[in-house]
Structures are given as structure tokens and as C-alpha cells.
Amino acid sequence: MPPFFRVLFRKRRYDDISVSIREHLDERIDELMEEGHARVDAECMARREFGNVTLLEERSRESWQWLWLESLLADLRHICRRLCRTPGFSITVLLTLAIGIGANTAVFSVLNRVLLQPLPYPQPQQLVSLRLNAPGAPGLAEFRDELRLSASMYFTFATHNRVFQSLGIWNPGSASITGLAKPEQIATAEISQGVLETLNVPPLHGQWLSEADQEPHALGRVMLGYGYWQRRFGGDPNVIGRTIRVNSQPRVIAGVMPRGFKIVSYDFDLLLPMALDPINERLAGFAYHGIARLRPGVTIPQANADVAHLLNVWMDTWTNGPGTDSHWYQRWKIAPSFLPLKEIVVGSIHTVLWAVMAMIGLVMLIACTNVANLLLVRADVRRQELAVRSALGAGRWRIARELLLESVALSLVGGALGVGVAYASLRLLTAIGPADLPRMNEIALDGWSVCFTLVLSLLSGLLFGSIPVLRYAPSRQNLTLEGAARNTSVSRDRQRGRNLLVVAQVAMALVLLIGAVLMIRTFLAMRNVDPGFSDPTSLQVMRISIPETLVADATTVTRLQNNILDKLSALPGVSSAGFAADVPMSGAEPNWDSIHVEGTEPTGDNAPMRLYNYVLPGYFRTAGTRLVAGRDFTWAEIYETRPIGIVSEGLARELWGSPQAAIGKRFREYQGQAWHEVIGVVEDVRENGVNQVAPATVYWSALMPDSPVPHRLNAWRDAYFVMRTHRAGTQAFLDEMQQAVWSVNASLPVADIMTMQDFYSESMARTSFTLVMMAIAGCMALALGVLGIYGVISYAVSQRTREIGIRMALGARKGEMAWMFVRSAMVLTAIGTTVGLAAAAMSMRLMRSLLFGVNAVDPATFLLVPIVLIGASALASYLPARRTAAVNPVEALRAE
Amino acid sequence: MAKKPAHRDLFPGALEVMILQSLRLRPMHGYALVKHIKQVSDDLLRVEEGSLYPALQRMLREGWLETESGISAKGRPTRIYRLTDTGIRHLEGEILSFEKMFTGFHRVLAAAKA
Incomplete structure (x- = not known):
């Protein structure tokens, strides 16, 4: 019979064995009774001669079993039954693991797709960016x-x-x-x-x-x-x-x-x-x-x-x-x-991703310590059972195997649930992720992610499983002794393992919380920076390009743009409209070169480069870019191509000392160009994002003589139109906007329809993404840490009921008893906080490139977060410690 | 348990051959097998119950034996072990190889005496 069928039909074999052995014994008993023994004696003698019936049956059955697998299955069945009996424990552990593993899998999937997998071109390692x-x-x-x-x-x-x-x-x-x-x-x-x-x-x-x-x-x-x-x-x-x-x-x-x-x-x-x-x-x-x-x-x-x-x-x-x-x-x-092309594609986003991966990994570690703690408590409850089993001959390895099997089974089920969590969080992640995360739409759970989940589950299972094993499996003698002496209070030794875990948890939670708070402060600092425009939500942006093949003459182009601006500002709800070759944070970058200031030596060699922008009247008012001195262009000046320009405040200060002093001064781009007079100075604009310096900028008229052919005019053809309106972004307004453009010229398409807020959020996306991830990780860590402290103290209270009873019988007051437990939690928190502060000080330096406007070792943060953490842990330990008040000394002593 | 010379361990395969040979005479149940071997060997050989039942299961698995429900001498239900054709072939092969081994064994002992 093939082995598979043997397994299926072996029930009959097992029955055969039992029947045979039963009959064997009976016959021997009969024989002994015939020899004149009393029935009781005969039974005794027959059994003694025969030996251990159960063992013999088991050994006879082994012929029909896949020994290794079946004992594993038996263990698993056993574990399942035990886990089902304690649903609270099982659900807590599984949820903790599912969230931990799921979050890790999700972030790993992103990391893997974005950073680890090669570009979608053949032989990508040969590709370079010049x-x-x-x-x-x-x-x-x-x-x-x-x-x-x-x-x-x-x-x-x-x-x-x-x-x-x-x-x-x-x-x-x-x-x-x-x-x-x-x-x-x-x-x-x-x-x-x-x-x-x-x-x-x-x-x-x-x-x-x-x-x-x-x-x-x-x-x-x-x-x-x-x-x-x-x-x-x-x-x-x-x-x-x-x-x-x-x-x-x-x-x-x-x-x-x-x-x-x-x-x-x-x-x-x-x-x-x-x-x-x-x-x-x-x-x-x-x-x-x-x-x-x-x-x-x-x-x-x-x-x-x-x-x-x-x-x-x-x-x-x-x-x-x-x-x-x-x-x-x-x-x-x-x-x-030259750089490998991959570095260009990935860009600086890798810092963010590694930081996120690190903190999610840290959360996983905290989750593992929490689970390990729960398992320790559980193993502690089973101490007696384990001692008995050990006394009955269960080997160390046998007990260790069962404990490990339990934790690995838990982590594997948790991992399976975690795949679901990962799927959900990937959707969340792609929704809130920064736009410069490359290949965002390709991110999905794939074979690699599943492998990662499996490995992570196994490893974490072994990690948190090995802690109870190390504690309970090795010392058979101790086990037996401890098992017998169950009335004593909890031993220092057993409590120490759990305490260490709590210290580690507090330290890790502190690191994450400090990271989260620093990110919040970065975000706030960035929000406080004046970007050089006002109220981006009510600023509608679109791009229109007028190709030379459609309108050849430059002045006609400007007149067309002027018409469009008039139509747009006439739309209901629009207070003003403006035109610029580039709006801040859009990534567009019309031009740059050096300028030469009248009355100074031409410093051609090392004249600094200035960013150029090209505008038409009304842009600054619409965008909310403050005029610091002077005035805006007028349409008459534009059409006359008067040699005038506007400069940014920073540039004015650099060249002429103050914005006021700049008015009336003259500059030009190249030899032979007319000297341009500064008629206005506008505030600095954070062109590349609020956390970047505002570049020195020259604003030229969008219609001006062409540089190689000075007698021909050049108009800026591909540019942004901005409108200040409370209706920005609504569909009705977008339709009206489009109609207004088409009423001027029906073959003009409109592109890049956005509000300024979109550009603004996009430039903040990396920070807000890191912030959200850090905040989630920090909150998870805090919750897990508090839960860990609560668990340890509440377990200690339940274990030391007797001791509490004695102390109270001897005159200790209730408040003192509660304080004793809170104090022990405070000591642990204090140690954890110290360790955590040191770790945070080191790890935050690595995060420096993500921070803005806040020191990596910001004293306020490093003071405030520990206080919050200590407060939370005081509360978490006070709640279970309060229960000591309910202990009735008489009952506590009688119970034993 | 101290080992008496009479009850020393059998060499590998000996128990199987004795069981097969006994069952060749007639199908028996477990207790009868123990008694049969004890009687036939004049108490020189004793089958330990601890070895008998696992050995029976191994031989069932190999297909040398089969079981049927039966009634013991005392009228209680039990399982009767019967030799199969495969079992007979295996037994004959084993007996041959045992005989060869004994012959060799004898010769070595005789040579040592001489």
C-alpha cells in the first residue's frame, strides 16, 4: 500500500493493535488466575510483565506514521486548540503581528520597486546621465x-x-x-x-x-x-x-x-x-x-x-x-x-524611503518585543505544565520545539494577515506618496514582497519565540523546583527578562516619537516660510502655448495673450489675472544668465548667474508677490518695448544695497543690449520649494527684442496664466476658463490646469509623506510601548497578590502599594528614555537632510517628548497598580 | 533489568524469522505466538512483548502478514495473524541465508577448537 493510503486507512490498524494487546493481557490474566492468583494480583502481574501498554501501542503505531511530520501536526493541533482557548491573547498577538508585518511588507514593496530593482531598460547598468x-x-x-x-x-x-x-x-x-x-x-x-x-x-x-x-x-x-x-x-x-x-x-x-x-x-x-x-x-x-x-x-x-x-x-x-x-x-x-541613470531616476527620494523603512522596521521590533512579552507571560503561566512534562521525560528540545512552533505558527498566521494589511496600506501609500516617487504606479505586491513577508514572519517568530525558550527550556531542575514552589512571589530573575523588553520598547518608541515631532516641526517651519505668493488655494494656474506656426508675429502673440488676460479677468469671481513664463515650484525654468550693472566694471568672468522670468502686467498682483519698491510694468511700456525690468529683493540688496536704492538703476544682459532700468523690486520667491533658497531673479517683459537679432521682437510663447479667484479648481470655472480662451482663438489648447496649491503641496509632498509615515510609526510605537508597560505591571500585580496581602496585613497603605508598582514602571521608563535619547541624538543626524528649520537635536523636542512618554507610562502603570487597592489581605492570603 | 544468559538479545532478523516460521504452521494471535515460541524452544527463547507488537506491525506493513478478526481460545475477540505468499517467499530466503550464516559460524567455532 502506498504510504498515503496507509495514513488514510490506519485507523483499522490502530484498532487491531489495541485489540491484540487487550486480548494478550486478558489471556495472561486468565492464565495467572488459573495458577491460583487473585484477580487483582493477576492483573498487576500481567501488566508488570507486559510493560508500558501505551508506549508499546505508540511504538507499534509508528510503523504506520510519518513520524516527524505527524508529531509536528499533533503539536500544531495542540497549539491551535490552546490558542483558541485564549482568544484575547491570540487576537492581540495576531493583530500586532499583522500590522507590523503588513506595514513592513508595504514599505518593502515600495523600496524594492523603487530602489532595488533595475530600470526598465535592457542592461540598465550601462546607462549614465551626462x-x-x-x-x-x-x-x-x-x-x-x-x-x-x-x-x-x-x-x-x-x-x-x-x-x-x-x-x-x-x-x-x-x-x-x-x-x-x-x-x-x-x-x-x-x-x-x-x-x-x-x-x-x-x-x-x-x-x-x-x-x-x-x-x-x-x-x-x-x-x-x-x-x-x-x-x-x-x-x-x-x-x-x-x-x-x-x-x-x-x-x-x-x-x-x-x-x-x-x-x-x-x-x-x-x-x-x-x-x-x-x-x-x-x-x-x-x-x-x-x-x-x-x-x-x-x-x-x-x-x-x-x-x-x-x-x-x-x-x-x-x-x-x-x-x-x-x-x-x-x-x-x-x-x-556622470551618474548612473538609476541615481537620477531615484533621486533624493531614497533618503525618505530608507528613513521610512528604518522606522517601520523599528515598529516591527517593538511589536516583536511586545509579543515576546506576552509569550513570556503565557509561558510563565504554563510553567507548571512544562515542569510536569519535563518531569515525565519530555526532552529540552521537545519543549523548546513546541514553544518555538507556537510562536512561529503565530507569526506565520500574522504574516498571512499582514499581506492583506500590506495590500491595503500600499493603496494608501500610493495615494499619499510624493509625486517624485518614481515608478509609483508600478508598485504592487509581487513575489518578492511575499518572500519578504515569509522571511520576516519566520524571523520574527523565531526572534520573539526564542526569548521564552531561552527562559524556560534549558533548566529542567529549576523548572521542577519552581513549579513546586509556586506560592512564592515572582522571582527577580523572571521579571528581569520582561523589564529588559520594556526598556527596549520605551527607547525605540522615543526615537520614533522624536523623529515624528521633528518632522512636524519641519512641516510647520516650511508652512511658515513666505513662499513669495499668497493663498495658493485661490490661485488658478493653466498653461497655454502659442506656436510660431499659428501666430508668427511677436507683438500679435502678446496682443493675443493680452486679450486672453482681459477675458479671464472678466470671468465671474476673478479679481485679477496674470501671465508669467514660470510660476514658482512648477519646475519650469525659462532662462538664466548673468547681468551687468551699469557703472560697474564688466565682471564677465565670475558674474553670478541669475534666474530669468518673463511677465506681463498684473502677474505680481495676481500671484500675491509683494512689490517691495517701485511698480509693475504697464501695457503701454510692454508694447513700446521700453527697456525696463523688475528684480527680486535679494538681487536688489546684493547689487544696490536696498530695494529703494535699486529703483532707477540700470543693467543689461549682454553687450549691445539697451540698458534696462529697474522700475520695481518684488519680494523673493521660493522658486524651487519652500525649503530651498530663493534664487536671485530678474523679471523681463515677455515682449522684448531678440538677443541675436535686436531689431526683431521676441514674445514668450509658452507660459502660465494665473487667476485669483475663490472659484479656483471648480469644474464650472474650468469650463468657463476654457471657453474664454477659445473665444480669443479656437485652436489654442489649455494644459497643466492646476491650482497653485497643487504645486505648493507637491513641493511639500516629500515632507508631508515622511511626516505622515513618521507620525503613524510614532503613534504605533507609543501605543505598543504603553501596552507593554501596562501588560508588565498588570502581570506583576497579579503575580504578587500574595505579597501585597502580606504587606498590607503588616500595615502598608494602599497608596504606597500602588506607588511601588508605578515607581518600578517609572524606573524602567527612565532607563528606556535615557537609552532612547542617546539613540535619537545619533539617528536624527542621519535624518538631517529631511529636516528644515529645526535642529536635529532640537532641545525642546528632546525635552518634551520624554515628558509625554513618561506621563503616558505613568498612566499605563497606574491603571493596573490601582488594582492593588482592591486586594483584600485576608483573601489574598487565604487564596494560597 | 539484569540480563540472564538464557534471555539474551536475539540478533537482528531472528525475531521476524521465528514469528514467520511459527505462523507458517498455523495462523495465531499475539499471545499464542509468545506461548508457542516459549514452548517450542523449551523456555530457552522468550519473546518480549515490547518487541513483538512493533515487529508484527512492521511485518504487516511489509506485506508478509495479514490480520483477520478471530476469537481466542477463551472466546474473546482478537486479531489472528496469517502468513501471506510474500511472507513465505521472504521466510524461505531468510532461512537460506540464516543456514549459510550458521554453517559459517559453526566452521569458525570448530576451527577455533581444533
Whole structure:
């Protein structure tokens, strides 16, 4: 019979064995009685001869069993029954574990997807971001952490490098699509030859853009992103070869990129060929992101060295026009510092994620100590049973195995529940997570997460299970003795294990709480910073771009924008409307360069870089950016292209000492440009987020002479319209807004419809995300810690009832008794707090990059949090300690 | 329990062969087996109950024996063990190998005496 059936049908075998043995004994008894023994004696003798019937039956049955597995199953059944008998304990433990393990799994899933798994491109380790540093370009670092590539650099690097398989440059942008449905503004990426080759993801349909598409004077083909293809073309594979109107120009669709394909982390609707013409390129124009694929075996330092050498070739080959020094850029000390592409994608978010993972891990540790404590109490209750079993011959390993099995079973069930918790919390996490968390939409529970859960469950089970085992399994003698002496008060030794756990819990909870409070203070500090605009919730933002193919003349563009502004401010509920090339925290960045102040020596070499913005009248009033001195532009001045400008307060102070002094002073961008008079000074704007410095900014008129061709005018075509209205964000208002734009020009699409609050929250998202996670972790830790203290004290009280009775009989007062327990809890809390403060002081330094406006060892926080914690633990210990008052000495003594 | 020479441990396989050989005469229940072996060996060999029942179960599992419900001499229900064909084949093989072993054993003892 195969083993499986043997197991199924063995009941009959077991019966056979019992019957046989029964009959064996009976027959022997009969025989002995025939020999003249009394029945009682005969039975005794027969049994003595036969030996241990139960043992013999068990050993006979073993032939039919999978021994190891079955004793395990028997243990498990036993454990299940015992857990069901104490539902309170089981539910507490399982919930604690489910939450702990679930939270860890959720955060791990994020971490795994975002930080540990490679980019979705083939051989991602070969991909690098072509970052350049320019430490010699002063002021650049104020608003940008790198020098981007110019097109001429791309040509030089692409032709002469010896380290890359391919390289390319790209830029995000937007384009209007007309002729399909209503005009639509979509996200585009302009790519040079080499970008697709570098990322090396084959198209889903059709072809990549080819070299022919990059011809400067032809209208090259375009490629669709998966999302746009689904959204606008219903996923029709026959779109290849169709023509669409991009910025009013006909373009043929060459192919569709697959789902999830992004350029680095930029999700585009349409890929456009950059179609660079080397004839038009100069040295300058540092506007492009560069990516490259290293040749196999080439390291990043080798690539840096190769390109550093090519920078000289670049300066030898190109110029900024006649009469300029092409080696002028040597002063900028441009140097390549290429980074693995992964670091660009992941960015600084990894600090946040590791911090979150660390604190969730800490919560798990606290949960484990709590469970260990509960198990200790439980094992303590079973001390007698264990002693008896040990006396009856159960081996140390046998008892240890059962205790461990119990905790591992608990942790595995907790882990299974934890997967559910993780699923729910992942949904929460993706909802509240910061927008710069890359690949957010790809985060899901996968095989890795489940493996992680399993390992974490097993490990935590073994961890908290081993504590009672170490305490109860090894000393058989002790067990027996202790078991017999059950009337004494709890021994110091047994209490010590639990005390240690409480100290650890308090310490860990303190670290988390301090972290949470520091994050709250960071958040408040950021809220208190004046961002340079007012009441972002009532500030409606949208972007409109007017392509040259639609309106060629610059002044007409400005008139069109003027019309739109008039229509928008006439909308019901709108108090004013404004126009700017860039609104704060939007990530847009129109331009930057140095300026030269009239009456000073041209300091060309090390003139600091200033951020440029281009505005039309009414912007500052609408955005709520205070005018510190002077006034705004007027429309008349704009159309006359009067040489005037507005500067930020910081810049005014730097150049002229005070905002008032700046009025009437003149500056210009380049030689040959008219001197521009400062007519106004506005407050500083936190362009890159409230926790970043406000860059020195020059506000130019959006309509001004073109720099290379001074007689031609240039209008800023792709810019933001802002409206101050209490109706911001409502659907009715958005519709009216759209109608107002179309009433001016029906082929103008509206994009990036947001309120300023969206930009503002997005810039705060990382902090608020960390804050929420820290706060959750801190609260969990506090709750678990308080629960731990409550449990320990309440157990101590129940164990020492007799002692309390004696003390009270000898004249101790009730208050003194309660105080005795509270005091012991306070001692533990004090030790835990001391340890925790030291740990917090060390770990908060690691968190420094997440903090803003608050010291990592902020004295107020480090004082306040321990006080709260001590208060909570005083309460948690007082509640059970109060029960000592109810102890009746007579009954307490009689009970034993 | 001190071991008397008469009751020394049997070598491996001996108990099985004795049980099989006894059951070959007629099917028996457990107590009858013990008594049978004791009688036939003139009290020289005794089967320990502690070994008998596990051994019977092992042999049942191997398919050398089968059980049937029966009535003991005293009229109580019991289980009668019966030899199967596989059991007979196994027994014959075992007897052959035992005989060989005994022959060898004898020769070694005889040579040592000479």
C-alpha cells in the first residue's frame, strides 16, 4: 500500500493493535488466575510483565506514521486548540503581528520597486546621465545642481567619444495637437538621434525615429507614447503612417512605444525629433538632458576622463559668434560628473524611503518585543505544565520545539494577515506618496514582497519565540523546583527578562516619537516660510502655448495673450489675472544668465548667474508677490518695448544695497543690449520649494527684442496664466476658463490646469509623506510601548497578590502599594528614555537632510517628548497598580 | 533489568524469522505466538512483548502478514495473524541465508577448537 493510503486507512490498524494487546493481557490474566492468583494480583502481574501498554501501542503505531511530520501536526493541533482557548491573547498577538508585518511588507514593496530593482531598460547598468558640473559659473548652483548640455556639446561628444555605444540629448516640452478632436496640449519629448538607441527599448508598433527624421529642414516623423495612443487612437495598430497636426504642422506617425516606456522618468505623449542643425549651433544653449550607454567594460571615471578631454575639442570647434573668445568657458571649470541613470531616476527620494523603512522596521521590533512579552507571560503561566512534562521525560528540545512552533505558527498566521494589511496600506501609500516617487504606479505586491513577508514572519517568530525558550527550556531542575514552589512571589530573575523588553520598547518608541515631532516641526517651519505668493488655494494656474506656426508675429502673440488676460479677468469671481513664463515650484525654468550693472566694471568672468522670468502686467498682483519698491510694468511700456525690468529683493540688496536704492538703476544682459532700468523690486520667491533658497531673479517683459537679432521682437510663447479667484479648481470655472480662451482663438489648447496649491503641496509632498509615515510609526510605537508597560505591571500585580496581602496585613497603605508598582514602571521608563535619547541624538543626524528649520537635536523636542512618554507610562502603570487597592489581605492570603 | 544468559538479545532478523516460521504452521494471535515460541524452544527463547507488537506491525506493513478478526481460545475477540505468499517467499530466503550464516559460524567455532 502506498504510504498515503496507509495514513488514510490506519485507523483499522490502530484498532487491531489495541485489540491484540487487550486480548494478550486478558489471556495472561486468565492464565495467572488459573495458577491460583487473585484477580487483582493477576492483573498487576500481567501488566508488570507486559510493560508500558501505551508506549508499546505508540511504538507499534509508528510503523504506520510519518513520524516527524505527524508529531509536528499533533503539536500544531495542540497549539491551535490552546490558542483558541485564549482568544484575547491570540487576537492581540495576531493583530500586532499583522500590522507590523503588513506595514513592513508595504514599505518593502515600495523600496524594492523603487530602489532595488533595475530600470526598465535592457542592461540598465550601462546607462549614465551626462551631468556636467560648472563650479566656476557663480550663482548657477543657486537654482540648478548641474550644467546641462548644449547642442554643440552633443555634436562633439557624439562624434569623438571613445566610451559610449550611443548617446543622445532630450528635452521635455509640450505641443498642441489640432484636427483630431478639440485642440489638445500634450506632453512631448524632443529627442536627438541616439536617445532611443541608448535606452534600447524596441517599439511596440512601427519603427523608431531614424536619422532621416532628424534632418533639420524636413518635418520628421513622430512616435506616440502608449498612453496617448490608447487615449486618442484607441490602441489602433493602423495609426502607423497616419498624419497628425503637431503645432499646426503635418507629421507622420512612425511608431508607438510600449507601455511603461519613459524617457528616464518623464512620461511623454509624443516623441518629436529634435532636428538640430549644426550650422545654427553655438557653444552656449545649455538646455538639454544628456543620456548615454557605456560600452561594455567602460567605467564612469573612464567616461568622465574621456569627455573632460573632449571639452577642449568642443571649445576648439565651436564659437559663440564672431569676436567672442571660444575658450571663455574654461573659467566655468566645466567637468563631467556622470551618474548612473538609476541615481537620477531615484533621486533624493531614497533618503525618505530608507528613513521610512528604518522606522517601520523599528515598529516591527517593538511589536516583536511586545509579543515576546506576552509569550513570556503565557509561558510563565504554563510553567507548571512544562515542569510536569519535563518531569515525565519530555526532552529540552521537545519543549523548546513546541514553544518555538507556537510562536512561529503565530507569526506565520500574522504574516498571512499582514499581506492583506500590506495590500491595503500600499493603496494608501500610493495615494499619499510624493509625486517624485518614481515608478509609483508600478508598485504592487509581487513575489518578492511575499518572500519578504515569509522571511520576516519566520524571523520574527523565531526572534520573539526564542526569548521564552531561552527562559524556560534549558533548566529542567529549576523548572521542577519552581513549579513546586509556586506560592512564592515572582522571582527577580523572571521579571528581569520582561523589564529588559520594556526598556527596549520605551527607547525605540522615543526615537520614533522624536523623529515624528521633528518632522512636524519641519512641516510647520516650511508652512511658515513666505513662499513669495499668497493663498495658493485661490490661485488658478493653466498653461497655454502659442506656436510660431499659428501666430508668427511677436507683438500679435502678446496682443493675443493680452486679450486672453482681459477675458479671464472678466470671468465671474476673478479679481485679477496674470501671465508669467514660470510660476514658482512648477519646475519650469525659462532662462538664466548673468547681468551687468551699469557703472560697474564688466565682471564677465565670475558674474553670478541669475534666474530669468518673463511677465506681463498684473502677474505680481495676481500671484500675491509683494512689490517691495517701485511698480509693475504697464501695457503701454510692454508694447513700446521700453527697456525696463523688475528684480527680486535679494538681487536688489546684493547689487544696490536696498530695494529703494535699486529703483532707477540700470543693467543689461549682454553687450549691445539697451540698458534696462529697474522700475520695481518684488519680494523673493521660493522658486524651487519652500525649503530651498530663493534664487536671485530678474523679471523681463515677455515682449522684448531678440538677443541675436535686436531689431526683431521676441514674445514668450509658452507660459502660465494665473487667476485669483475663490472659484479656483471648480469644474464650472474650468469650463468657463476654457471657453474664454477659445473665444480669443479656437485652436489654442489649455494644459497643466492646476491650482497653485497643487504645486505648493507637491513641493511639500516629500515632507508631508515622511511626516505622515513618521507620525503613524510614532503613534504605533507609543501605543505598543504603553501596552507593554501596562501588560508588565498588570502581570506583576497579579503575580504578587500574595505579597501585597502580606504587606498590607503588616500595615502598608494602599497608596504606597500602588506607588511601588508605578515607581518600578517609572524606573524602567527612565532607563528606556535615557537609552532612547542617546539613540535619537545619533539617528536624527542621519535624518538631517529631511529636516528644515529645526535642529536635529532640537532641545525642546528632546525635552518634551520624554515628558509625554513618561506621563503616558505613568498612566499605563497606574491603571493596573490601582488594582492593588482592591486586594483584600485576608483573601489574598487565604487564596494560597 | 539484569540480563540472564538464557534471555539474551536475539540478533537482528531472528525475531521476524521465528514469528514467520511459527505462523507458517498455523495462523495465531499475539499471545499464542509468545506461548508457542516459549514452548517450542523449551523456555530457552522468550519473546518480549515490547518487541513483538512493533515487529508484527512492521511485518504487516511489509506485506508478509495479514490480520483477520478471530476469537481466542477463551472466546474473546482478537486479531489472528496469517502468513501471506510474500511472507513465505521472504521466510524461505531468510532461512537460506540464516543456514549459510550458521554453517559459517559453526566452521569458525570448530576451527577455533581444533
